[in-house]
Amino acid sequence: xxTRDGAQAAATAEIETLTIKDYKSGDKPVWCPGCGDFGxxxxxxxxxxxxxxxxxxxxxxxxxxxxxRTPYFMSxxxxxxxxGRSLPIATGIKLTNPDLTVLVMGGDGDLMxxxxxxxxxxxxxxxxxxxxxxxxxxxxLTKAQASPTSFIGHKSKSTPYGVITKPMRPVMFALTSGATxxxxxxxxxxxxxxxLLQQGIEHKGFSFIHVQSPCAxxxxxxxxxxxxxxxxxxxxxxQNLEKAMALATTEEKVHLGVFYEEDxxxxxxxxxxxxxxxxxxxxxxxxxxxx
Amino acid sequence: xxxxxxxxxxxxxxxxxxxxxxxxxxxxxxARLGFRTFTFRTYPAEIKGGHAWFQVRISNRPVYxxxxxxxxxxxxxxxxxxxHKADLNEGGVLIYDSNLVAPEHDGxxxxxxxxxxxxxxxxxxxxxxxxxxxxxxxxxxxxxxxSLEEMVRNRYKRRAELMEKNLxxxxxxxxxxxxxxxxxxxxxGTADHIARLIMSGNDxxxxxxxxxxxxxxxxxxxxxxxxxxxxxAVQLPRFGGVCLQAEDEMAALASVIGASYAGTRAMTAxxxxxxxxxxxxxxxxxxxxxxxxxxxxxxSGPSTGMPTKLEQGDLFHAIYGGHGDFPRIVxxxxxxxxxFRVTVLAFGLAEKYQMPVIILSDQSLSHRTETIxxxxxxxxxxxxxxxxxxxxxxxxxRYQLNDNGISPMAIPGVDPQTYVSPGLEHxxxxxxxxxAGIHEAMTKKRFRKLELVRDHIDTEEFAPRxxxxxxxxxxxxxxxxQGSIREAVDRAREKGYKVAAMHPRCLNPLPEKRLREFxxxxxRILVPECNYQGQFAHHMAAELGVQPMRMNKIGGLPxxxxxxxxxxxxxxxHAYA
Numbered sequence: 003x004x005t006r007d008g009a010q011a012a013a014t015a016e017i018e019t020l021t022i023k024d025y026k027s028g029d030k031p032v033w034c035p036g037c038g039d040f041g042x043x044x045x046x047x048x049x050x051x052x053x054x055x056x057x058x059x060x061x062x063x064x065x066x067x068x069x070x071r072t073p074y075f076m077s078x079x080x081x082x083x084x085x086g087r088s089l090p091i092a093t094g095i096k097l098t099n100p101d102l103t104v105l106v107m108g109g110d111g112d113l114m115x116x117x118x119x120x121x122x123x124x125x126x127x128x129x130x131x132x133x134x135x136x137x138x139x140x141x142x143l144t145k146a147q148a149s150p151t152s153f154i155g156h157k158s159k160s161t162p163y164g165v166i167t168k169p170m171r172p173v174m175f176a177l178t179s180g181a182t183x184x185x186x187x188x189x190x191x192x193x194x195x196x197x198l199l200q201q202g203i204e205h206k207g208f209s210f211i212h213v214q215s216p217c218a219x220x221x222x223x224x225x226x227x228x229x230x231x232x233x234x235x236x237x238x239x240x241q242n243l244e245k246a247m248a249l250a251t252t253e254e255k256v257h258l259g260v261f262y263e264e265d266x267x268x269x270x271x272x273x274x275x276x277x278x279x280x281x282x283x284x285x286x287x288x289x290x291x292x293x
Numbered sequence: 294x295x296x297x298x299x300x301x302x303x304x305x306x307x308x309x310x311x312x313x314x315x316x317x318x319x320x321x322x323x324a325r326l327g328f329r330t331f332t333f334r335t336y337p338a339e340i341k342g343g344h345a346w347f348q349v350r351i352s353n354r355p356v357y358x359x360x361x362x363x364x365x366x367x368x369x370x371x372x373x374x375x376x377h378k379a380d381l382n383e384g385g386v387l388i389y390d391s392n393l394v395a396p397e398h399d400g401x402x403x404x405x406x407x408x409x410x411x412x413x414x415x416x417x418x419x420x421x422x423x424x425x426x427x428x429x430x431x432x433x434x435x436x437x438x439x440s441l442e443e444m445v446r447n448r449y450k451r452r453a454e455l456m457e458k459n460l461x462x463x464x465x466x467x468x469x470x471x472x473x474x475x476x477x478x479x480x481x482g483t484a485d486h487i488a489r490l491i492m493s494g495n496d497x498x499x500x501x502x503x504x505x506x507x508x509x510x511x512x513x514x515x516x517x518x519x520x521x522x523x524x525x526a527v528q529l530p531r532f533g534g535v536c537l538q539a540e541d542e543m544a545a546l547a548s549v550i551g552a553s554y555a556g557t558r559a560m561t562a563x564x565x566x567x568x569x570x571x572x573x574x575x576x577x578x579x580x581x582x583x584x585x586x587x588x589x590x591x592x593s594g595p596s597t598g599m600p601t602k603l604e605q606g607d608l609f610h611a612i613y614g615g616h617g618d619f620p621r622i623v624x625x626x627x628x629x630x631x632x633f634r635v636t637v638l639a640f641g642l643a644e645k646y647q648m649p650v651i652i653l654s655d656q657s658l659s660h661r662t663e664t665i666x667x668x669x670x671x672x673x674x675x676x677x678x679x680x681x682x683x684x685x686x687x688x689x690x691r692y693q694l695n696d697n698g699i700s701p702m703a704i705p706g707v708d709p710q711t712y713v714s715p716g717l718e719h720x721x722x723x724x725x726x727x728x729a730g731i732h733e734a735m736t737k738k739r740f741r742k743l744e745l746v747r748d749h750i751d752t753e754e755f756a757p758r759x760x761x762x763x764x765x766x767x768x769x770x771x772x773x774x775q776g777s778i779r780e781a782v783d784r785a786r787e788k789g790y791k792v793a794a795m796h797p798r799c800l801n802p803l804p805e806k807r808l809r810e811f812x813x814x815x816x817r818i819l820v821p822e823c824n825y826q827g828q829f830a831h832h833m834a835a836e837l838g839v840q841p842m843r844m845n846k847i848g849g850l851p852x853x854x855x856x857x858x859x860x861x862x863x864x865x866x867h868a869y870a
Binding site for chain 1: 488508530537539543556574576577581667668711
């Protein structure tokens with residue numbers, strides 16, 4: 003007869019059998035060949051497998067766009083919502099069940115355009131989700147219009163004279179909004195990205211991972227990023243917000259790694275601890291205030 | 294013979310203060326003695342200052358509406374007098390500050406009292422003017438002052454000096470009336486001293502939600518729904534729930550959808566402008582088959598409209614709003630008491646049929662208070678969401694195509710049967726399949742649930758009938774108009790007319806059998822509603838193929854029983870001519 007410890011060890015052994023394959027839904031991704039999102043998806047499988055997270059305890063939430071199809075390729079729980087609302091949907095899930103691991107995955111259109119009104123609030127509240135933004139600087143699903151992160155001068159179907167809007171800076175946006183873990187990765191460096199995802203998931207609080215994830219079909223930036231990316235300086239201090247902001251706004255290089263980390267109370271935990279004692283709702287008692 | 298069922302209206306500038314609180318205090322004191330009360334209030338849209346008024350009908354018999362006009366008008370200033378004198382009934386009483394108001398002496402019984410001067414010079418307490426007026430009201434109309442004294446003591450129990458000053462003002466007002474020659478016939482008499490509840494529609498909706506197990510609420514402040522958010526913010530943490538003040542109404546409903554997906558009963562509350570913003574997400578909840586409850590406390594629209602005034606103008610939006618074909622349930626509570634039941638039923642229907650349920654309240658119902666009998670919690674069927682009992686994760690079909698359309702819903706973190714909740718058209722597992730056949734099968738599946746709801750709600754609970762059978766005239770109303778219709782029907786029947794009323798609580802789907810039976814038992818049908826387009830009449834015409842007579846009011850104020858009674862007489866007199 004197994005002892006209690008033995009049973010626990012057996013359970014652990016069973017969980018440890020979770021492999022990358024276990025997190026795949028079996029549906030083939032609908033992305034174009036060469037799409038950066040393949041790299042992000044495989045890094046996500048790897049991070050989950052390394053963390054050995056039970057499938058039933060993980061929810062992948064997305065909005066609309068190429069990258070927002072991600073939940074369908076996962077065997078975990080998932081939520082494919084409407085355009086722009088992934089963060090508030092994830093907020094409701096976490097506030098109800100803080101123990102779930104929630105990943106919010108979407109693109110630059112979903113999170114920096116139509117859903118940009120939600121982004122700073124989720125960050126400021128410090129909801130404990132990992133928000134992975136696959137930034138291809140174009141609208142892929144609707145075929146090649148400009149996005150909020152397109153470069154100045156970028157000619158697209160919707161900007162035939164070239165983009166004249168200053169591109170948004172997602173890392174800076176996250177830092178100023180109060181995100182407590184801010185990093186950048188590159189889809190063509192999946193091992194580093196896996197590491198960032200793992201750190202982001204383990205971080206308690208709002209983690210933002212900006213992933214340069216080129217669109218091979220409509221706006222191929224592989225050459226640009228191969229040339230411009232560089233790791234954050236050796237011995238980078240992740241506690242210095244001012245320096246993080248400086249490197250988040252520099253235009254000479256695109257830095258990869260963890261820009262900033264902060265330990266701050268998580269909204270959903272605090273919100274569940276306002277009252278020391280939780281009572282059953284008793285209607286007759288409640289109605290006394292109206293007597 | 295004394296009149297013991299009458300309406301008191303108080304008007305003045307909110308900058309002076311005390312208009313609403315004077316009325317509220319009088320109401321609560323009367324209700325605690327067992328009187329039935331029915332209040333109505335409107336606030337100015339201005340932040341500080343502007344005209345506000347409060348009205349209460351008091352009786353020792355049940356009251357169902359705000360009444361007709363007012364019998365006693367208390368004006369703090371000239372503006373209040375000018376605005377309300379036309380509503381003062383024949384034989385009515387005008388009470389006014391004799392230094393601030395110059396009435397035209399056109400036939401009303403008048404008591405001019407220099408309230409502010411007395412408060413300033415005799416009491417040295419100008420802020421006590423409204424308490425002084427309370428004392429005068431109690432003395433003139435027969436409310437024992439002890440009940441008001443108790444309220445003052447409670448309110449200032451930690452501020453002894455203020456308590457004494459207020460008590461002095463109250464007693465001074467009461468004593469003052471002994472020197473007044475009473476010329477009117479309004480006198481409260483005695484009540485039954487039975488404890489009842491004084492609640493607003495928003496209070497009753499909140500209580501119903503908490504009782505239903507709602508443990509997540511998200512909302513964005515908006516008149517007249519904000520106090521649901523405020524109450525939830527206080528109450529939910531006590532019962533293990535969470536309340537979120539969202540960054541906008543889209544975030545509010547999105548997070549409610551997320552919370553429900555994660556297994557918690559969840560609700561949001563808003564008014565027209567916010568409801569418009571929620572529309573896309575309402576479609577998502579219906580597509581993903583996620584139970585949510587959305588309260589829309591309607592106000593005058595379109596656009597920002599008249600935020601503090603009522604209108605029943607969002608029915609089309611609630612029933613038909615949104616892109617694509619999707620089922621949703623629309624309920625409309627008919628009174629404060631009914632707000633509680635309708636909310637409990639809304640949660641049950643949402644859970645059982647896995648779709649959005651909209652509660653269409655309105656500004657008058659949100660903010661008015663009624664004395665109601667103890668809340669009746671009997672007779673609610675148990676309605677829970679279907680869970681994936683026993684299916685292996687491999688075989689689990691979240692959107693299983695079956696006879697009744699209700700398919701099992703797994704809960705993250707609890708059930709091993711993982712799935713993706715989709716906004717795209719999907720197969721039985723929830724994965725995107727954009728074929729014509731799947732779309733047709735899934736659309737039919739979603740609407741099969743609405744057919745079940747149609748059977749579920751074709752009952753007396755959801756469509757009560759009142760009055761004669763058969764009848765010369767049948768009135769079909771919805772929402773907060775019920776009380777005025779009921780009192781108008783009573784008056785008409787006293788005069789010998791054969792009149793009946795039906796007041797469905799479920800507007801989508803319609804309780805079809807009961808409505809058809811009612812319509813067949815009446816020679817003609819009238820639909821009164823507070824909107825321009827006759828939205829419910831239009832809906833009935835589309836659903837039942839009937840063309841009722843319409844009666845529409847769009848001034849931002851509710852129907853009075855007298856207005857509906859006059860219409861009954863007009864219709865039937867015309868019929869006899």
